[in-house]
Amino acid sequence: MKWSLDHRPLRKQREFGRVLEILHEEFEDALKQGTAELDDEPLAEPQPLSPADQLRVAEDHFEDRYLAAVEFADWAEYARAKQQRKRAAFAFHKVLEQAYSCVLLTLTNLRPAFALHQVPALACRGAGAASGRGVPAANGPGERTAVLLERVDSVCREHLETLQGA
Incomplete structure (x- = not known):
């Protein structure tokens, strides 16, 4: 615009x-x-976080971004059920953005170095190949979203458990 x-x-x-x-x-x-x-x-120079702060920050990022992804997924399903294709597509896109941010922020505390609207293109190229954590194929966008969110939840919780043990 x-x-x-x-x-x-x-x-x-x-x-x-x-x-x-x-x-x-x-x-x-x-x-x-x-x-x-x-x-x-x-401006202050970034300093390494203590283990307790790493856990706190990671938990905050996970709670915020994962909840946002789930809420967008609910909205996407509602819009899809109502045949609101553009709104459903937008909401599914937001799910992907929030899921990506959730993993990146929870695991590294780093914000994306590129615009999040580029995530779909990156996801198509990589699809988890580098990490070996690809998302299995599913039938529809709702099922793919559910699988993605399950995987994000699993990866992030695994990392949080690791931080709790530190």
Whole structure:
């Protein structure tokens, strides 16, 4: 979606353009220096988490993202049952995004380095081949979603158990 400022007075258009120039310059400077500043204070360097914090953070990510994936799956099934194909497709897409985020955040505490809308293309290429944890084929999207969510639940809970033992 493109945004247009044509409906704004010329003075506001120029002001907005200048703000964008300043932001762009600041961003370029931060990239060149390899630093970013917030209120003249350097950002904190990431530190390794203690085992207790690793478990807490992983549990929080799992609870949040897995619940979101399950809720989107429920919504997708409802939309599919009502023949709302576009909404069902969107909800199934969101299930995939949340499931991917759930695994990535729970296991590594890292956010995706790419836009999550690219997940379906990546899933088609890899389908779990690298980890040997592929998702078995199922008949319909609802069954595939259920299998995916079972696998996500299993992998994440296994990791949480490992962290609890640490």
